[in-house]
Amino acid sequence: MVNKIKYLFAKNAGKLSSYFLKILPTGGQSFPGLVSLKIGGTKTLGDLSKNQIEKGSILITGTNGKTTTTTMLIKLFSNEYDLSSTVGNNTIYSLSTSLLMKKSEFGIFEYGIRDIEHGTPDLICDLVKPIGVIYTNISREHTQVLGIKNPFEKYVEAKSLLSSSMENGVVVTNADDPNTTFIGKNREAKNNVVYYGLELDDFTDIFEENPVNCPNCNNKLDYEVCYLNQRGKYSCTCGFKRPKLNVKLTKYLQNIDSCDVTIEVNLQNYEGKPVQYTLDLNLPLIGLHNIYNCLTCIATYSVFTTNDNIKETLQDFFENYEFIVPPGRFEILKVAGKTIGVGQGDNGDALKVNSLLMKENLGTDLEFIYTTPDENEEEIFEDHFLSIKALNPDKLVVMPGRVSLKASEEYYDQLKDSFDATYYPVDFDFRQRIDKVIELIKDSENDSIIISGCGEEILFWDELKKEIKKMDEH
The missing domain is CATH 3.40.1190.10 (Mur-like, catalytic domain)
Known part of the structure; x- marks a missing residue:
């Protein structure tokens, strides 16, 4: 001592x-x-x-x-x-x-x-x-x-x-x-x-x-x-x-x-x-x-x-006890006539839980906007792949969730043969990625959308949820 x-x-x-x-x-x-x-x-x-x-x-x-x-x-x-x-x-x-x-x-x-x-x-x-x-x-x-x-x-x-x-x-x-x-x-x-x-x-x-x-x-x-x-x-x-x-x-x-x-x-x-x-x-x-x-x-x-x-x-x-949804965590929202599940899913457990909650609230068709892990996070991707397969979305949109565009494209290459998939290589910019997700939601023809995966931790997901909720105000 x-x-x-x-x-x-x-x-x-x-x-x-x-x-x-x-x-x-x-x-x-x-x-x-x-x-x-x-x-x-x-x-x-x-x-x-x-x-x-x-x-x-x-x-x-x-x-x-x-x-x-x-x-x-x-x-x-x-x-x-x-x-x-x-x-x-x-x-x-x-x-x-x-x-x-x-x-x-x-x-x-x-x-x-x-x-x-x-x-x-x-x-x-x-x-x-x-x-x-x-x-x-x-x-x-x-x-x-x-x-x-x-x-x-x-x-x-x-x-x-x-x-x-x-x-x-x-x-x-x-x-x-x-x-x-x-x-x-x-x-x-x-x-x-x-x-x-x-x-x-x-x-x-x-x-x-x-x-x-x-x-x-x-x-x-x-x-x-x-x-x-x-x-x-x-x-x-x-x-x-x-x-x-x-x-x-x-x-x-x-x-x-x-x-x-x-x-x-x-x-x-x-x-x-x-x-x-x-x-x-x-x-x-x-x-x-x-x-x-x-x-x-x-x-x-x-x-x-x-x-x-x-x-x-x-x-x-x-x-x-009030089970409060922490900032950035997954929520089911009813916005602009759509059911939207959005929130952080940066590990296998989290995305599985998000997928289960989304499955209970599905409409007739589903679009999955998936934000990928980074380099050296292949194990996270492997677990994410299982969640995506379980939901079997009608449309899959893949975007970078973290820094590396190269890693994101490699993950997309492993997904594209199994799903109707599209890739958007949006640069590592907080605002650009949020704006792209909002654009995808507005353009989507599906009545159910899940947005989850990796991101800039809590801040990205919390800000994204705020922007989605604003869509009902317009």
Whole structure:
């Protein structure tokens, strides 16, 4: 640990620097943590975690669902504890900044990791000493870092290191994902591992699926059912298989504007006490990806709450929780006599979810305006191809979604023989691409249009949605 005087100086300097946040670009959210760690050294984070958090901290990571899950957990636990928290946190400096700001009882921190070098997950685990690490899923969409391809195995390893030195804590992990199950299995000797997932006998997957290799032996996994991308019921000849579920969705019934779900919970909490109940909920039509987020939230809350009325608390929470569509995320709009689905779909999971929502709102014919990935993102394209095939659009329009026009044209070449497809090589210009999409919508003869794929992250999609909504004003 850091010398006490040096630690106090680093801590106070970091807090003082927070006064500059309002004048720094994008609010400078990481600046106080950066100042503190530069003065006191990296180990200052360990002192901050020890001195600023009374009960302990949990870290939430994964490829998809981190922000939604973290946001729900913060709302739930804020009724029980004084919290320190971060949402959208991807650096040691952001985490340090949150710890600097105040003392609290409990910490809830989202921590995104793309590689070991930049995410330093083993260091974070050593210093923060979390009492829980929560895994949403690990899929192959975020393996590129600063333009450099990071092997998927290294990506999985980076995620696993976030719980690598945790003692006496709880791992909450998605049993439907073989990658997060593998992490859980490797932690069972030292940690209580809580597995969550789906247990649906009548589920039908409309997508073809890419082969998934066993994380234990690298042979091909055999799937009894696929729920979403690599998530499902799987087994391998080496003996690796989906484990018994502690938190499971046993009913998922979609209605016109809502869905009825039943969730069964049977686990051992952080204090070693048994927790068992059945939860019946009526939720908005939030998509299967958000059902997974709800399961993650329910499992985590059940493990770490000291509340004796868990079922009633969760019932009340979900009955009153507003599932807000974040900026840039997929929405179904009714504009100019057309049904238009528009929003970010920059990974396999996201575009599949968007496709499922669009399929439920189709008219008589469909046009798909697909914005492509970049160079070195072939794996994303492969997953996107499956979603496009599942929707089988009457017309396919292909446009660059990211920087490379060359990569975009190569992806188009792989699509054009399977669909009635057209390619528009619009330059890497925010305004030009939005204007082109609006032009295509106005010229389209189809009553249903989906616009999704890759883009300039949230800003592009949010601005595009605003422009589409304006079409009804003219």
